[in-house]
Amino acid sequence: MNIGIIVFPGSNCDRDCAHVISHVMGHSAHLIWHQEPSLHGMDAIILPGGFSYGDYLRTGSIARFSPIMEAVIEFANQGGLVLGICNGFQILLEAGLLPGAMLRNAGLSFICEDAYIRVENAETPFTNTCEAGQILKLPIAHAEGNYYTDPVTLSGLQANAQIVFRYCDKDGHTTTTSNPNGSIANIAGIRNAQGNVLGLMPHPERCAEAIFGNQDGHVIFDSLLASLTGHKALPA
Amino acid sequence: MKAKIYITLKEGIHDPQGQAVQQSLHTLGFDMVEHVRMGKLLEVDLKDMTNDTAETAIKSMCQKLLANMVIEDFRYEIVST
Numbered sequence: 041m042n043i044g045i046i047v048f049p050g051s052n053c054d055r056d057c058a059h060v061i062s063h064v065m066g067h068s069a070h071l072i073w074h075q076e077p078s079l080h081g082m083d084a085i086i087l088p089g090g091f092s093y094g095d096y097l098r099t100g101s102i103a104r105f106s107p108i109m110e111a112v113i114e115f116a117n118q119g120g121l122v123l124g125i126c127n128g129f130q131i132l133l134e135a136g137l138l139p140g141a142m143l144r145n146a147g148l149s150f151i152c153e154d155a156y157i158r159v160e161n162a163e164t165p166f167t168n169t170c171e172a173g174q175i176l177k178l179p180i181a182h183a184e185g186n187y188y189t190d191p192v193t194l195s196g197l198q199a200n201a202q203i204v205f206r207y208c209d210k211d212g213h214t215t216t217t218s219n220p221n222g223s224i225a226n227i228a229g230i231r232n233a234q235g236n237v238l239g240l241m242p243h244p245e246r247c248a249e250a251i252f253g254n255q256d257g258h259v260i261f262d263s264l265l266a267s268l269t270g271h272k273a274l275p276a
Numbered sequence: 277m278k279a280k281i282y283i284t285l286k287e288g289i290h291d292p293q294g295q296a297v298q299q300s301l302h303t304l305g306f307d308m309v310e311h312v313r314m315g316k317l318l319e320v321d322l323k324d325m326t327n328d329t330a331e332t333a334i335k336s337m338c339q340k341l342l343a344n345m346v347i348e349d350f351r352y353e354i355v356s357t
Contacts, residue, residue, distance in 0.1 A: 101341065102341075141346035143285075143290060143347060144292050146290065146292055147292070148292050148293065148296055186290075186292075188289065188347060189346065222290070222292075
């Protein structure tokens, strides 16, 4: 499979994602510069983490208007799989491919630590090799990960099983103390209504192989590639 | 002509930066401070045009890029030079 990874000025997890796709998963990763007009027939797209445009104005707000984003939006609207990690999630929100917005972390600090998240929906193209309720330990590294949406949209997210990951403690309880950044409803990751676009704040690409002592992130890439290769059927 | 564009968090949206500034002001003894909300000010130089045209353009800029309408409001002043 050919996975396109968009590189914005200030992206810094692009090569980590490419490494996981090519060296760990054994597929082809293609770094695509943000000024390109086309996705060159990729099978799926990853918007990586980092600080696109220095996080100026708002996180993701300027990257969202990079030339490549028109192609990404069209690809997503046609049902193509798009995974946004950290800054990639923020860009998806700004682009309107996912609902809601990011606020500054409730505690104001940039948080760089491991967080536990619970898989709330294991029937997405990004989680289909997980068990429902599975607890993953993934690193987070952000200052603006405090997910916010209005109450009506939040009800919609809950009703449509669009909340894919929620922050929890190591036993899977979603408590206030296990919420690192103040996100509404402990949200760590959501999908769109169609199910082909996922954004999450934690970094699965930073823990997808044994050498890191934690391979919990592997399952996200495994699910994505299983969806594409048909080893696991896409949910209806 | 110039425009001053103010971007602020919508009422009811948690503003941890404003809260931190408020706490700091209290630490400095400014007990009269009851509440602080932080926002952004953009000063924009525009080509000369009618105020109506400028207002339409500014609203469009704010809705498309300068403000995130999920969490922010905007207001503006047009300053004649």
